[in-house]
Amino acid sequence: MTVKITQRITGFKVVDETLERPAVTADNTTGKTTVVEMDESLQRPETLVGMTYKIKSPLFEHALYVTVNDVVLNAGTPHEQRRPFEIFINSKNMDHFQWIVALTRIMSAVFRKGGDCTFLVEELKAVFDPRGGYLKKGGVYMPSIVAEIGGVLERHLIHIGMLEGHTLDETQLQYLAEKRAAYEASQGAVTVEPGEGFPAGAQLCSKCNTQAVVQMDGCATCLNCGNSKCG
Numbered sequence: 001m002t003v004k005i006t007q008r009i010t011g012f013k014v015v016d017e018t019l020e021r022p023a024v025t026a027d028n029t030t031g032k033t034t035v036v037e038m039d040e041s042l043q044r045p046e047t048l049v050g051m052t053y054k055i056k057s058p059l060f061e062h063a064l065y066v067t068v069n070d071v072v073l074n075a076g077t078p079h080e081q082r083r084p085f086e087i088f089i090n091s092k093n094m095d096h097f098q099w100i101v102a103l104t105r106i107m108s109a110v111f112r113k114g115g116d117c118t119f120l121v122e123e124l125k126a127v128f129d130p131r132g133g134y135l136k137k138g139g140v141y142m143p144s145i146v147a148e149i150g151g152v153l154e155r156h157l158i159h160i161g162m163l164e165g166h167t168l169d170e171t172q173l174q175y176l177a178e179k180r181a182a183y184e185a186s187q188g189a190v191t192v193e194p195g196e197g198f199p200a201g202a203q204l205c206s207k208c209n210t211q212a213v214v215q216m217d218g219c220a221t222c223l224n225c226g227n228s229k230c231g
């Protein structure tokens with residue numbers, strides 16, 4: 001729409017139309033639906049849906065409990081969207097209290113800004129503890145406790161549909177099962193590690209960070225993600 005200004009401009013004001021909106025679709029009476037997007041002006045609803053994840057790490061004496069609460073925008077419309085709104089971490093262990101509070105406040109602020117927050121997963125998962133990481137059950141290498149928090153956020157975002165999971169398809173799974181059977185046959189009796197059950201002595205995979213790489217016919221093959229390097 002074009003507006004022709006016929007008088008002198010004596011002042012102006014930026015009108016913030018989005019200020020203080022509730023997290024529901026506004027005004028169904030006019031038949032017009034307004035799609036609510038995530039941004040800082042969104043008021044926190046009285047109740048939020050959330051999930052709590054437990055992290056056990058040899059670096060921590062007590063478990064960490066990570067709670068991510070989500071807001072459901074445009075509920076009941078085709079634009080329905082579940083987004084993380086805030087994150088809290090609780091533990092009996094107070095040694096790490098300051099940085100955990102700082103990290104979760106900043107993460108919550110990023111969630112509330114709106115836009116893409118999935119980058120947090122890769123950023124956090126790339127943090128290495130200079131004292132060294134640890135292997136989790138199932139042979140997955142965790143480079144730090146911060147990376148573990150990134151992993152929890154990833155699981156949560158996959159769960160609410162903001163990130164795609166890395167599940168392998170039928171053909172890939174069949175290929176891995178064949179590779180594995182061939183490896184076990186070539187080795188005779190194979191000792192299997194507890195957890196996900198990759199052969200004992202398997203090496204760490206640089207692609208999926210899992211201790212599942214075995215040597216087969218001159219190739220290093222990962223029995224978890226199928227990554228293979230020959231020669």
Ligand SMILES: [Zn+2]
Nearest residue numbers: 205208222225
């Ligand atoms: Zn792998």
